[in-house]
Amino acid sequence: LAVVIWDEDIEFTNEDITRGRVVSTTRERMVIDEVSSWSNYGGRWETQPGEMTLDLKYAVAVKNGEGRDPSSLAQGDPVYLLRANLTDGDTGVYATLILVE
Numbered sequence: 001l002a003v004v005i006w007d008e009d010i011e012f013t014n015e016d017i018t019r020g021r022v023v024s025t026t027r028e029r030m031v032i033d034e035v036s037s038w039s040n041y042g043g044r045w046e047t048q049p050g051e052m053t054l055d056l057k058y059a060v061a062v063k064n065g066e067g068r069d070p071s072s073l074a075q076g077d078p079v080y081l082l083r084a085n086l087t088d089g090d091t092g093v094y095a096t097l098i099l100v101e
Helices: none
Strands: 012-025 029-039 044-047 052-055 060-063 066-068 078-086 094-100
Touching (some): 012 094
Parallel strands (some): 060 094
Antiparallel strands (some): 012 029, 029 052
């Protein structure tokens, strides 16, 4: 499944691949725990302490091979996601692509 998100007014930076487990979701945000991010330097997953909150404004999700509203993901769903910041100085962390394992 290939997904392209393009909006000429939006530019992402600091993109990282992260995995974790869904704690909760709303229409606007998702919280994950058991967080680890891929390190290109070390070539391995590096564990991060605590939970991570992600903004879902620009997110798309895939579960069981079907597109889903990211807010419909269930507590406990194991996810891989691409996360990023906006280049305009916004301090939020945005999920862009979410794949449920």
